[in-house]
Amino acid sequence: MTKRRSFVQQLVLVFFLVLLWVMLWDAVSLMHIITGIILAFLVTRVFYLPPVVLSGRFNIIHALSYGLWFLYSLIIASVEVAWYAFRPRAVGAGSVIACDLRTSSDLLMTLVADTASLIPGSIIVDSDRALGVLYLHVLDCDSEEKVLAAKELVYHIEELLIKALGSHRDLAALKVTPDPMADERGGAR
Amino acid sequence: MILDIISAVLILLGGVLSLAAALGLLRFGDLLSRMHASAKPQILGLLTVAVAIAIQYPAWSTVTTLAIVISFQLVTIPVATHMVGRAGYRTKHLRRSMLYRDELAEAVDRAEAREAAWERRRGSGTDHNDG
Amino acid sequence: MSQIVLDTLIVAASVLLAISVIIALYRIVRGPSILDRMIATDVVLASIMCGLGGFMALSGRTDLLPVLIVLAMLGFVGSVSVSRYVSKSDSMTPGAEVGSLSDFSSSDWHMPKESADDAEGHSDTGARQQAQSPVGEEWPDDVARGISDVADGPDAITVQEDEEPVTVGLDQGTDPSSDPSAEPSVDPDSDAEGEVMGTGPDSGPEDSDDGERTGPEPDDDEGGRR
Numbered sequence: 001m002t003k004r005r006s007f008v009q010q011l012v013l014v015f016f017l018v019l020l021w022v023m024l025w026d027a028v029s030l031m032h033i034i035t036g037i038i039l040a041f042l043v044t045r046v047f048y049l050p051p052v053v054l055s056g057r058f059n060i061i062h063a064l065s066y067g068l069w070f071l072y073s074l075i076i077a078s079v080e081v082a083w084y085a086f087r088p089r090a091v092g093a094g095s096v097i098a099c100d101l102r103t104s105s106d107l108l109m110t111l112v113a114d115t116a117s118l119i120p121g122s123i124i125v126d127s128d129r130a131l132g133v134l135y136l137h138v139l140d141c142d143s144e145e146k147v148l149a150a151k152e153l154v155y156h157i158e159e160l161l162i163k164a165l166g167s168h169r170d171l172a173a174l175k176v177t178p179d180p181m182a183d184e185r186g187g188a189r
Numbered sequence: 190m191i192l193d194i195i196s197a198v199l200i201l202l203g204g205v206l207s208l209a210a211a212l213g214l215l216r217f218g219d220l221l222s223r224m225h226a227s228a229k230p231q232i233l234g235l236l237t238v239a240v241a242i243a244i245q246y247p248a249w250s251t252v253t254t255l256a257i258v259i260s261f262q263l264v265t266i267p268v269a270t271h272m273v274g275r276a277g278y279r280t281k282h283l284r285r286s287m288l289y290r291d292e293l294a295e296a297v298d299r300a301e302a303r304e305a306a307w308e309r310r311r312g313s314g315t316d317h318n319d320g
Numbered sequence: 321m322s323q324i325v326l327d328t329l330i331v332a333a334s335v336l337l338a339i340s341v342i343i344a345l346y347r348i349v350r351g352p353s354i355l356d357r358m359i360a361t362d363v364v365l366a367s368i369m370c371g372l373g374g375f376m377a378l379s380g381r382t383d384l385l386p387v388l389i390v391l392a393m394l395g396f397v398g399s400v401s402v403s404r405y406v407s408k409s410d411s412m413t414p415g416a417e418v419g420s421l422s423d424f425s426s427s428d429w430h431m432p433k434e435s436a437d438d439a440e441g442h443s444d445t446g447a448r449q450q451a452q453s454p455v456g457e458e459w460p461d462d463v464a465r466g467i468s469d470v471a472d473g474p475d476a477i478t479v480q481e482d483e484e485p486v487t488v489g490l491d492q493g494t495d496p497s498s499d500p501s502a503e504p505s506v507d508p509d510s511d512a513e514g515e516v517m518g519t520g521p522d523s524g525p526e527d528s529d530d531g532e533r534t535g536p537e538p539d540d541d542e543g544g545r546r
Contacts, residue, residue: 023257024386026250078233082209085226091217096278098292117267120229123221124267125274126293135293137274139225142289190322193378197329200374204336207367211340214347214360223347227359231366238373242385245377254385261392269362269399276403277355 009052014040052107062164069160070115077120084140095141096125099134099154102173102180103162109134111165112158119157122150148181155180192244199241206234220277228270235262333374337367358402365395 014037021036022028084091101109106129113124113134126135138150162170213226239255278293340363347360369391376384 020257023253024389026254074233078206078230081213081226081229082206085209085213085216085230091222093289094219094222095288095290096293097290098296113271114264114267117270118229118232118263120225123224123228123274124271125221125278128296133296135296137221137225137278139222147290190326193326194322194329196377197326197333200370200377201329201333201336203370203374204333204340207340207363207370208336208343210363210366211343211347214363215343220353220355223356224359227363231363234366234370235373238370238377242373242377242382246382251382251385254389258385258388258392261389261396265392265396269396269403272400272403273355273359276407277353279407 009054010044013044013049017043053105054107057165057167059164062160066160066164070119073119081120081139091140092142094137094139095147095150096135096137097141097147097150099136099151100180101132101134101158102177103158103166103170104132104173105167105170108158108161108166108170111161112154115157115161116154119153122154152181196241196245199237199244203234203238203241206230206237210234221274224270224274224277228266232262232266235259330374330378334371337371337374341367354402354406358399362395362399365391 017040018033018036021039022032025032101112103109103112109127109129109132113127116122116134116136117124120139122136122138124134125137127133128135134154136150136154138146141147141150159174162174166174207230210227210230213230214223217223217226236259239259243252243255344360344363344367348357348364351357351360369388372384372388372391376382
């Protein structure tokens with residue numbers, strides 16, 4: 001990465017940290033901003049994070065649709081897990097499924113994993129960064145249809161995120177394989 | 190007064206979700222399922238409680254602090270559950286073989302087979318295998 | 321009238337939260353592994369946060385909001401450190417699993433056969449546990465003494481460090497046969513390679529791999545990216 005790009009990223013980082021600091025103090029005053037800037041610089045120097053490769057693309061409409069879908073799924077699935085806890089049968093066996101993501105970017109993989117972990121029903125257990133594969137444990141997944149449904153959910157999350165945040169290469173990958181489940185649905189795995 | 194009642198209803202919902210989390214902890218069979226039950230309703234419970242606080246005090250200061258709390262939780266809960274899940278999956282005596290399908294184990298087996306084949310091809314060189 | 325409704329709702333919410341804490345306490349006591357206890361502690365923490373939030377909403381004070389932040393951070397840091405401790409200690413050679421085994425009680429070995437079968441293919445469990453796991457009545461020595469007298473430091477651990485390359489992310493990073501947890505060698509994300517070093521449960525987190533990973537921006541994103 002060029003120095004300029006990482007400088008801009010450091011600036012964005014510092015900005016967000018200052019924002020956080022000001023929000024913690026619940027008041028916007030010059031003193032808070034100055035101390036915030038000093039502390040932010042200290043933090044980014046001492047706890048140095050490697051720079052995140054952003055794609056430079058942010059589609060607000062798709063991002064909003066992702067946010068709304070996320071909220072909706074969160075509510076529905078939380079109620080579902082809560083229902084599992086209350087109903088007499090409790091829960092069946094789980095499964096660990098592998099999802100071969102189409103994206104190759106770190107940030108997107110992380111976001112997909114985070115979202116899949118937040119939406120009840122799946123927890124990310126492991127990942128294979130080199131191949132771009134996520135392994136998730138899915139709750140109550142003891143038949144083929146449920147396994148397929150869980151994989152479709154993950155691919156749907158990935159699709160929403162690529163449309164909102166993905167780079168152009170990711171978008172191209174999305175066009176190449178719009179339906180990564182096709183071969184799996186065809187035959188039993 | 191109406192606002193108070195709405196807040197109380199939301200907090201009751203938070204309580205129900207906490208109870209669901211605890212019941213799931215009690216009733217589910219293995220570690221990974223219990224983790225689902227514990228972490229997920231927690232998020233929604235906190236969200237409802239935060240909304241309850243926010244409608245009582247719509248000032249900017251409280252709303253921003255609540256936003257901080259919720260976004261901390263949103264970011265850290267997946268990380269914490271992932272780490273616990275990974276530790277629980279890898280240390281075999283914490284995991285029951287109650288999995289219907291385990292594609293990670295298949296990948297591990299493939300990797301191990303590949304590694305063993307590689308070791309064999311290399312001869313006994315530096316011996317990594319001591320059982 | 322509405323005051324009665326309000327009071328009933330508040331009482332009901334408090335009772336629910338208290339019940340959930342008690343149930344989680346049961347899991348803390350009973351949980352066959354330290355990870356079970358950890359997630360039960362998380363549930364207790366979440367109930368406390370809900371209770372505190374409810375208190376703030378209905379009693380007119382907002383100065384306790386930073387307490388919520390602190391509790392959230394405590395829960396997170398606790399979960400992560402315990403789980404790193406467990407993965408590290410469980411990949412050590414027999415006799416050195418301080419963190420995980422000292423929490424077991426003998427009743428835990430009444431778990432169904434699969435876990436015993438899993439345990440015996442697993443070099444960590446050590447001969448001591450092997451002999452007692454099918455029976456379940458004999459108490460492991462440390463539990464019978466009432467304390468975990470297991471040697472608590474690097475001297476109890478046969479050092480594996482001469483076998484373990486420190487670099488993470490290469491295919492030779494794992495030790496498939498002596499590493500019973502069987503991390504896939506194609507997985508560069510597993511920082512258990514650093515953890516298999518067996519240098520004792522307290523030798524801080526081997527964060528050498530974390531520096532090389534590009535990760536998401538720090539958690540002050542305000543949900544803007546979501």
